[in-house]
Amino acid sequence: MKSLPERFSWRVYVLFAAALTAAMLLCICVGSVSIPLGNTLTALWHTLWKMEVPAGISKNIILNVRLPRVINVALIGASLSLCGAAMQGLLRNPLADGSTLGVSSGASLGAVISLAFGVSIPGVEYGGTILMAMGFAFLSLILILSLAYALDRSMSTNSIILIGVIFSMFTSSAMNLIITFAGDHAKTIAFWTMGSLSGTGFHHAAILSSALLICGGVILRYARELNAFAIGEDNARHIGVNVRQVKLIILIMVSVLIGVCVSIGGTISFVGLVMPHMTRMIVGPNHKRLLVSSMFSGAIFLLLADLAARTLLSPIELSIGVVTSLVGAIAFVVIFYRTRKAR
Template identity: 35%
Template structure:
């Protein structure tokens, strides 16, 4: 029954995702009819021609909205599966992709670009490159500080990540305070709350490959993840090297988180709430959760981004504001839901 239910949920979410992608491309401050959307996409994919009157609409559909919608799909899927992995990694139902301090390290790199123009020679890639290097540096520091003779234990990992996150945030605040540019604080704040406004075709390849690889790897590790969630002693008795698995998961989740933050900013609540919602739908087995979580995360972030750019058009809200406004009440509802154990299924 559970397998059939999982298959049904996957099928429904897949269909909904396709419709959501079309809606995300069609809707916005200027609505593009679905017929025109289909015609422009077909022309772009097949090398067809369009009339001179359609150039503006074609540019909006293909060069602006399509890469943004696809990036929302990739980032939402990636944050969701990383949330599942991190909650198993640290055995903490309140863990999300940013609990390890990776996003705070990325924020320091991004702030350096906004405030002082670091890596300005990289042009449109400057912000992403600096954010990824900041995330990489944070990963190394967290790993070095959390490692001990006992290995990479969940408690040390969480405490180290939280402590260093505060340190990175302090560094970021100092950089903003020292900025000669009065608009720096606003720009940094917008980035910290997450935004897909800078999405372009250049943002998609690396993020897509990393997310697909992460999903494939985690699906292969679904059974060890089930065992790891029961504790290190249980894992050892079942032949799973918890320390080695935890190290591998840490590297994988840090790399994915760093890259996603680099292209979209720090979008919260997706990796925290979606894994719990999925567990309610299909149970707590990691294979089932990892099959559904990418689809759920993609749909959720796609619609959050659509609302962020249409509610107050032509002004745009940071997408992280929308994910928090939805995520907080959903999370509270989950806590009050009778019979649900966080991280433990139904």
């Protein structure tokens, strides 16, 4: 049986890039107000070259409402999928994703506390929420790694997963407790925890792209080591990988990236779990190809999910997390069933 990587070529990247561009344009054009593709392209072209956008084109909707949202959605989709692919390789577990570590639960707890108690930064919309989420994500990481180290000096994968799951349960209970006493804030908190990217702007895109550039860059640098981990942690040590150091670096990068994503978009599940799975079927398990391809596929999936959330029950806007969970859960069951049946 010939495996998938043999058939891989750079054309796959080109196809992914074309699909991503098409999805982004589609998401800008379709919505409560439909905008012709020509108008969208004209507005983008003129703005890119700092020319006056011709009259009659909905410049405000294209450039100030949909474009930043679309960029943020794509960046979050790419980040979550990249983290999922990295965690599935690192932990050698196809059921892992960025949330396995428990850091996203920690970030959610920080955000919920800020929403319930009205923590804010003057002049920055949701600034308090973002800051609290990032802070709690970082504190969660320190707590989880410290507990894992105290439990098992070698910081084995099983210890980390166990501590992560227990920590997630704890934060979930704490969040429910806060929501119970949150009064008027309960609805805002509930909507935020389901994930939403409405109202996000270019300043969010700047934070997200910086985080993706730095953390994503480091994760991509460790693609070979992730291959070694995906084959087996002992094997990785035998071939000369500095197992503890690489594991720590990847976990920190994933945590920071997840923390930033959760702080801006709320809890968006299944992207990091399902998209690396589907991408692996196309490009194979080699992380040199899988990581970049997963970023593309995650971005495309989340763009389409966001489009569905905006348009399916228009004028009511669903939270993006509801759509990703519904589609992701079904997709996951289908993949799991097919994979098992093929064995």
